[in-house]
Amino acid sequence: MMIRALVFIALLGLTAACSKTTTTSTVTNEVPAPSLEQIAENVWIHKSYADFPPYGPVLSQGLVIKTDEGIVLVDTAWTNGDTAIVLDLIEDTLGDDPDMAVVTHAHADKMGGVDTLNKRGIGGRAHPLTNEDAPGRNLKPTQYTILEDRDIDTLMGWSENGVDHDGPITVYYPGPGHARDNIVVYHAPSKVLFVGCLIRPGTSNSLGNTADADLSQWAQSVRNVAATFPEAQIIVPSHSVAGDRALLDHTIALVEAANAE
């Protein structure tokens, strides 16, 4: 019930932002199936949709990143069932299952499929605040935590001749924004920065679901992301197509406008 209510609130924001046409009815079979789309070398976006009649399907996106040490899934689909479909697509396309998953905050669009990760033996990782907030939102915490004693870390590192090397994937906690626990994930080789729900779609003129947001710190958190990843070029948010760094400034402007009201 709580999730339903939160998603409904999210939806009000999304539809207000994204839709100028009026949808009066939507049937379930119009919901697109989960899909996988390559956006850079070794990087794919996975897409899944939740249907909320009468508003229609709501897109949520995550990443799939292939490294020399294995495959990393960033965020699950909305549900366990669609997460299983996404994992099948990954196996078909990349020839293997993810070795680990990272989820970027405690809402259903980002971690509604943790049970499926557990069933398939894919260790899920989340910020400690995410795993603290998950049960109260009817979500399963992930198996492991990351960023426990630091705000930035790398994944998929390796050892060679007794020397440890950082992996190509960076996870970063910039401070509260869309939610108090939102993290971002950067893949340096492709310059792809996954920003989840911290960054709004470029077409949006609202902040979406602010039920768990921190409006006083959101803009600074986005500035922290911009400063931490000055070389990031492809910015991938949860709910719309990838864009360039202008998406970061757009979200700062939306937050500042909301705070000025």
Ligand SMILES: [Zn+2]
């Ligand atoms: Zn969220």
